[in-house]
Amino acid sequence: MSKYLFIINPVSGKGKGRKLQNKIQEYLNSNRIIHNIILTERPNHATEIVTALENQYKYIISVGGDGTLNEVINGCSLNNGTIFGVLPIGSGNDFALNLGFRKNLISNLEIICSDNASIRECDICQLEYFDKSVQKNVVKRFINNLGLGFDAQVAFINQHKKIFSGIISYVFAVLRALLKYRPINFVLKLKNDEIKGEKLLLTFGNGVSSGGGFYLTPHAKIDDNSIALTTIDFISRFKLLRKLPLALINKLETVKEASMYKTSNADVSVNGEIYIHTDGESAYINTDRIIVNVLDKKIKFITAE
Structure with a gap:
């Protein structure tokens, strides 16, 4: 071997x-x-x-x-x-x-x-949805994060219309996404909560950051049998440009429009077409429901810590 x-x-x-x-x-x-x-x-x-x-x-x-x-x-x-x-x-x-x-x-x-080498057993997560545009049930794992709404739209632009690399590319994608800026409407069911309304984004994080350094789920931990969840209320372009940099310096928890949760599963009802990304790989899908779970089995990783 x-x-x-x-x-x-x-x-x-x-x-x-x-x-x-x-x-x-x-x-x-x-x-x-x-x-x-x-x-x-x-x-x-x-x-x-x-x-x-x-x-x-x-x-x-x-x-x-x-x-x-x-x-x-x-x-x-x-x-x-x-x-x-x-x-x-x-x-x-x-x-x-x-x-x-x-x-x-x-x-x-x-x-x-x-x-x-040090080894760490990490959580691995999975999403499932039926994509009406291709009439296909999709089941896919993710290891770092899953985003719906604005951050997924940014990831889509960053993936398909990339100009630069790293965090600079992501910032430019944010500015371009602002040109087609709209809220997402959803109903999110957790074990003990139901969340709904117009939101800017909904992001699940096994890791604390995405997009090369945006701390959207700073309360996440990669081996605690749960996934972090952050929702941000729909806000104006001006307010978004003023507050988004706080995610770069790990201060999103100070933003009153941001709400944070922990869960092991979630059921998200959405209304048709929506941007989605898993670990930065993005798509534009047509679905009514997305199910997110933390799998029972873990995956072993070499760690530098």
């Missing part, structure tokens, strides 16, 4: 994955680490790779951003004890930050390939 499988998204971080492939290979070879490297070739390829090869490796390392990691965790069985890792080189690396990783490639490789 080969010890490590590195799945590299070559276009992640505006082509950074392809540029760093040789450096990763050199490190692994010089340290005599048993490994294979596979580059993804198309959307959802990482999911296919993990599904086919998971039982052949002790460690599977996602090399990319949150979107690449989302594909990886959607391919794993959660049954055979495989340990996962992240080399954050994407435009959004929020989940890796929850694990303590930063942007130094060699330092991250040293941590991941250490015989004494």
Whole structure:
């Protein structure tokens, strides 16, 4: 059995994955680490790779951003004890930050390939909905966050109309999203609460941040068997531009229009077409209901903490 499988998204971080492939290979070879490297070739390829090869490796390392990691965790069985890792080189690396990783490639490789690497069992979440536009039931996992409304619209623009990278790209996407600014109407059922009305956004977080550093769910914890939830009331463009920067400095809890909860499941009724994103991978869907759950099984990750 080969010890490590590195799945590299070559276009992640505006082509950074392809540029760093040789450096990763050199490190692994010089340290005599048993490994294979596979580059993804198309959307959802990482999911296919993990599904086919998971039982052949002790460690599977996602090399990319949150979107690449989302594909990886959607391919794993959660049954055979495989340990996962992240080399954050994407435009959004929020989940890796929850694990303590930063942007130094060699330092991250040293941590991941250490015989004494720390392992953390993390929650994994799932959403389910029926997309009326394609007449298909969709079931998908996510590891960092799920957004509905404005932040999902921003993610859609950031994914499909990207100009820059990292947090700068996300800020520009926010400004462009303001041109088509509208509220979402929903009824959200939790175990002991029912929330409804016109909202700017509804976001579920296993991790504390999204979009490369916006702390929309600062009360989240990746291993507490629950998911954090934040709703923000619909506010004017001016007020949004004034208050959104507070999410960048982890001060969203001071915004009176923001409400925060913790739950293990949620049932969201929406009215037709809506922007949605899972770990930054966005879509525009037509549905009446979205169900969110924290799965019973956990997933093991190498941590830098």
